[in-house]
Amino acid sequence: MRHADKVALVTGAGSGIGRAIAIELAAQGASVAVLDVDVAKADGTAAALNGMGIAVQADISARSEVEAAVGQVIEEFSRIDILVNNAAIVEYCLFRDMADDVWDRTIAVNLKGPYNCTKAVIEQMVARGYGRIVNVSSVAGITGSPRASHYSAAKAGLIGLTKTIAKELGPSGITINAIAPGLIDTPLTLAPTYPQDIRDRYLSLTPLGRFGQPEDVAHLASFLASDEASFITGQVVSPNGGFLI
Numbered sequence: 001m002r003h004a005d006k007v008a009l010v011t012g013a014g015s016g017i018g019r020a021i022a023i024e025l026a027a028q029g030a031s032v033a034v035l036d037v038d039v040a041k042a043d044g045t046a047a048a049l050n051g052m053g054i055a056v057q058a059d060i061s062a063r064s065e066v067e068a069a070v071g072q073v074i075e076e077f078s079r080i081d082i083l084v085n086n087a088a089i090v091e092y093c094l095f096r097d098m099a100d101d102v103w104d105r106t107i108a109v110n111l112k113g114p115y116n117c118t119k120a121v122i123e124q125m126v127a128r129g130y131g132r133i134v135n136v137s138s139v140a141g142i143t144g145s146p147r148a149s150h151y152s153a154a155k156a157g158l159i160g161l162t163k164t165i166a167k168e169l170g171p172s173g174i175t176i177n178a179i180a181p182g183l184i185d186t187p188l189t190l191a192p193t194y195p196q197d198i199r200d201r202y203l204s205l206t207p208l209g210r211f212g213q214p215e216d217v218a219h220l221a222s223f224l225a226s227d228e229a230s231f232i233t234g235q236v237v238s239p240n241g242g243f244l245i
Contacts, residue, residue, distance in 0.1 A: 001029030002226045007077040009033045009070070011060055011117060012087025014041025016186030017136060019048075020214030021084055024222045026052035030082065033073040035060070037087070060087050060113030061105075063120075070120040079128065080121045082225045085114035085158075086136040090188065092147040092195055103150045110154035114161065122169070131174035132225040135162050136217070139182050139240050147195060155180070159236055166234030175233035177224045182240025184212040207242030 008025045012018040014036030022045050026032045032053040036042035042055035054076055058069040073080055088110045091102050114135055125131030140148055141155025162178040169176065183189055183202040189211075203211065216239050223229055224237070238244055 002222060002228070003082070004029035006030045006081040007033070007073070007079055008082035008084065008225065009035060009073055009080050009117070009121065010084040010086060011035045011113070013045050013084075014038050015045075016188060017181070017184060017214045017217045018084070018086040019045045020218035021086060021221045022053065023048060024215070024218040025082070025084075025225065026050065028222055028226075031077050033069075033077070033080075035069055035087070059109075060116055061108035063116045066113075066116040066120050070117075074124065079124060081125075081130065082132045082134070083117060083121050084134045084136070084221055084225065085117055087113055088136070088138075088151070088154075088188075090148055090151040092193065092198075094147055095149040098150065106150035107154050107157075110151065111157045111161075114158055118161075118165065122174075125174050126169070126172045129173040131169075131172075132229075133165070133174065133176040134221050134224050135159075135176065135178045136221070137162070137178045137180040137236065139180050139238060139243060142180055142236070142238070142244065146198060162236070163234045170233055175224075175230065177229075177232060177234065178236045179217060179220055179224070180236050180238040180240070181217050182206060182212060182238065182243040184214060184217060186214060202243065205243055206240070207245060210241065212239055212241060 013022040013034040026049040034045045039057040046053040046055040056069040058065040138155040140152040
């Protein structure tokens, strides 16, 4: 199997894209730590991994919580080979109407969170000369998105972080790539708070005429996290149904 004997940590894995990635990695042989701020959701995903996973709880914007969670995973599995930075939040509003605390919280989770998680796992990867990091960005980080300036800024920053770390850590045997999905049907995008006009706009500009499924991202993440992708680093791959054509 593609990930036999590997250990993965997936953030925001209680639902949506993160859950699909955790399930795919476990199906390919990895032991998976399912991290989510909602421990009940993390438990639900871990239970679906057929004995291949554990649930860990943390708010990724808090360094101390991340370090405690990573310590728990390493105590259980002795190492972390694969990190998938997937957790994210968004509250839609126009830039002119945005409250400072909404901006700050979004950046804290969507950009500082991957920073915290990467910092927490990277030294043990460097020590072993091996690591795979996959950052889940968004087409919003490439094109911008109405009423999501905070989210778009964070996702663009994640792309910049990906490319820079790839240059710095390539000599240590670590690859890091970003996935920038188009609109994917998840609890986030299906929520009543998700603006219908944005869904309609994305669909009208998507040649395949449909939204993606979490599994469309999970299959790509599994590949980028594998040894099959050992010569791919610093790249941004966008499963978007043709939206960016």
